[in-house]
Amino acid sequence: METVIIDREGSVVAKVLQERYYERPPQIERGWQHHLIDTTARTYVDMVNNVAGLGHAHPKVADAADRQLRTLATNSRFLFRDLAEYSERLLALMPEGSDLDTVLLVNSGSEAVDLAIRLAQAATGRRTVVALREAYHGWTMASDAVTTSAYDNPFALATRPDWVHIADVPNRFRGTYRGADVADAYLADLATDLDRLREDGREVAAFLCESILGNAGGVVLPDGYLAGAYAQIRAAGGVCIADEVQVGFGRMGSAFWGFELAEVVPDIITIAKPMGNGFPIGGVITSKRIADALSTQGQFFSSAGGSTLSCRVGIAVLDAMAEDGLQHNAAVIGARLAEGLRGLADRHPLIGVVHGEGLYLGVELVRDRDTMEPAAAEAAAICERMRELGVIVLTTSERSNVLKIKPPLCLTAQSADHVVAMLDRVLTEGW
Ligand SMILES: Cc1ncc(COP(=O)(O)O)c(C=O)c1O
Structure with a gap:
């Protein structure tokens, strides 16, 4: 199914517009609050859609x-x-x-x-x-x-x-x-x-x-x-x-x-x-x-x-x-998420630094904390594995080594904790 869509897009959409997230992109059909749902009814926690600030399909x-x-x-x-x-x-x-x-x-x-x-x-x-x-x-x-x-x-x-x-x-x-x-x-x-x-x-x-x-x-x-x-x-x-x-x-x-x-x-x-x-x-x-x-x-x-x-x-x-009290939610859930991610940095040396404020965060991955050598290949592979585990998170920065975290502002504590747990799992088990 995805291949058919990609082929169809390939024939009618300008090449400059064909950059897509993921090696094997899911075909997204619906959004609800801070979730995305694909054509197989698989649900993902959406950590990147800051355009849908209120949450999808408000x-x-x-x-x-x-x-x-x-x-x-x-x-x-x-x-x-x-x-x-x-x-x-x-x-x-x-x-x-x-x-x-x-x-x-x-x-x-x-x-x-x-x-x-x-x-x-x-x-x-x-x-x-x-x-x-x-x-x-x-x-x-x-x-x-x-x-x-x-x-x-x-x-x-x-x-x-x-x-x-x-x-x-x-x-x-x-x-x-x-x-x-x-x-x-x-x-x-x-x-x-x-x-x-x-x-x-x-x-x-x-x-x-x-x-x-x-x-x-x-x-x-x-x-x-x-x-x-x-x-x-x-x-x-x-x-x-x-x-x-x-x-x-x-x-x-x-x-x-x-x-x-x-x-x-x-x-x-x-x-x-x-x-x-x-x-x-x-x-x-x-x-x-x-x-x-x-x-x-x-x-x-x-x-x-x-x-x-x-x-x-x-x-x-x-x-x-x-x-919906979303600015307040951004403060509370953003602080909880940042704390969780900074906790991971204490245990996983690949995390060089956790940037940001509120619900605009960035997890910068480096091979060496002193030289700050960017871990771009690792970041891409981690995003693929996170998708398999039901979390949509993507890379940013000139070096593509930062996991960008800018979800709809309605993100819940439960989902924030789930994302931290999934990232912990990937960093522990490998990708
Ligand atoms: C900081 C900043 N300014 C401007 C733009 C352009 O906005 P748009 O894509 O709505 O044209 C973007 C888009 O990503 C952006 O990140």
């Missing part, structure tokens, strides 16, 4: 979409209540006292990052965007330009357009500077980069990064790095963009947004994945001053972004998040 979201599709689905150039209501709901999630008072809705994270870059360039009248190494930000021309991960594009570092400057990634576990107190060292290098850009006449428009390094596997930034970087960029006349597509929206548990962990307030925030719980919604939140700068460059319009339908779905997702 009835309230399905009802909202159904009702709105039967009532009205039209674009934001008509006057309707839903766009204002959804925008106000999103703005109510902004830090108190911030000037983040304006929402622009699109359909994906890539579009959100693309638009954020345009806004920053329009507001500053400059072009240069500083992005961190090892990042993924999307597939459109602009969001791909700031995507620097060698996993997504082996030629990334050598082929960025002239308006992108790549800064060193402040990974305190395996980066240029390692240890607890390395923010100043990374910030000194960033300052040097900014000086050079100025000397070359490439004044900075924006600094863009994830508030914790999602693509690297949930690596928490060194204490003080983000605050220092934002201060330097603003002093240089640029604006700060937080890409919260992966790490925001309640997943951190202790905070709704990733940037709150670093006690900073960005100038522009990009959001997407869990906003629609599978329905395509993305957005940018910024200040009126920055948003208005774009109007000097013509109009902005997205046919489905901010439509009656996507607004109703977005509101239903926010309601369900609150009703």
